[in-house]
Amino acid sequence: MTDLLGWWPELAAAVLASVLAITLHEAAHGYAALALGDPTAKLAGRLSLNPIRHVDPVGTVLLPGILLLGQLATLGRVEFMFGWAKPVPVNIWALRHPRQGMMLVAAAGPLMNFGLALIAGLLVHPLVALEGSLPREAILAGLRFVQLSILANLVLGLFNLLPIPPLDGGRIVTGLLPQALAVPYMRLERWGILIVLFGVFLLPRLAEGYDPVGWALRHVVAGAFDLVLLLTGNGGGG
Template sequence: MELSLIQKIVVWALPVIFAITLHEVAHGWAAKYLGDRTAEMMGRLTLNPVRHIDPIGTIAMPLLLLLVSPFVFGWAKPVPVTWENLRNPKRDMALVAIAGPAANLAMVLFWVLVIKLAGLFEGALPSSGVEFLYLMGAAGIIINIVLMVLNMIPIPPLDGSRVVSSMLPGAWANSYSRLEPYGLIILLVLLVTGVLGKVLTPAVMSVQQMVYRLLT
C-alpha cells in the first residue's frame, strides 16, 4: 500500500518523536544515576517532547527523509551532561552514551508488542484501525533500529564515539573529540553521497530480521 505524504506523517510522527525524545531522556537519567544532575536541573528529564524538539533534527530532517530516503532518522536537542560530575567520568561516559541506544532497543520491543496486539484485535476493530496499528508498529520498529545502529557509529558526537573515547588514552581521546564540531557535516556528506545508507543498511536489515522473528 502506497501512502501519501500526509498518511506517512500520521504514521511516523509519534514513533519518531518518542524514539528521539526517549533516547535523550535515557542519557539524562543515566547521567543522574551516575552522579550528574545537569539534565534534571535544566528540566530535561521529562517525557514532554516539546522540551527536546530540535526544529531541524526532530521535524525538518525526518520530513525530508520521508520524501527521499528509505530510512528516517533525526535528533533532538542533546541532553546536557557535565562529564566531570560523573563518579567515574571515563567509565560512566560510555554508560551514559549506551543508555540512548538501549532505550531505542526497549522501544523496538514495545512496537513489536503493538503489532502483536494489532493481530489480536483483528476482527474486533475496523480493518483501517488494525492496519494503522500495524503500520505505526512497523514505523516504530524501523526508526528505533535505525537510531540505535546510527548512534553506535563512532563519529563524534554520536554515542559510539563516547564509547570509543572512554577506551582511549587521555591524549588520544582529546584529539578524537576535536572531530565533534564537524560530526554533523560528516554525517550529512555521508548521507548525500549514499555512503551512510550503504553502512547502515546491512546492520539495520540484520537487526530487523531478528526482531521480526519475534513476530512469527
C-alpha cells in the first residue's frame, strides 16, 4: 500500500500524458479525413476528444497498464510507454484525392503528437516563472508531467512513422509507391501489429543483444527530446 501511494503521482502523470497523446492523435486522423472529404469518422461518432471513444482494450488499457506497473515496480519511475488506440475509421475512397488524402490523414496523427510535444516544452517557462509562488513539490510535479507529455507524444508519433501497415508510416509509404507495389504492400496490414509485437517484445527475448526499444530510446527519442527542448527555448540535453 505504501508503494502504491509512492507511485501515485508518477502513475497519474504518466496515464494522463499517454491518454492525451493517444486521444488527440486519433482525433487528428478523423478531423483530417473530414477536411479532405470523408465524413466516416464523424458519422461513427469518433470525432471526439472523449478518450473512451478511442479505447482499445488491449492496446490502450492492458499493455500500457502492464508496462506502467512493471516499470514502477522495478524502476520506481516510467521510462517507456507503448500502446495504441482503436483506429478512427477512414474511407479512403471518400477522400477527394484518395492516395494523397490517405497520406495526409495518416500524417495528421504524428504531426499532432509532435505539436503537442512542442506545446508541452513551452509550458516549462510559465512553470519556472511560478517558482517561489507555488510549493516546490507542485512545480516539480508540473515539470515531471511536461517531461512525460513530451516523451509520450514523441514515442507515439515516432513509433507510428514506422513504415509498416497499419501504422501511419506504412500508409504514407503506400501513398508514395506506384499502384503495382502499393496493393501488395497494403496486404501486410493484417499482419502489421503482429510483426511489430514480435520485433519489439518477443525477438529481444530470443536474440541476445537485440534491443530495438533501448536503441530507439537512446538514439532516436532522446535526440528528438533534446530537439524539442531546443526549439522551445529550454536548451538541449546534449
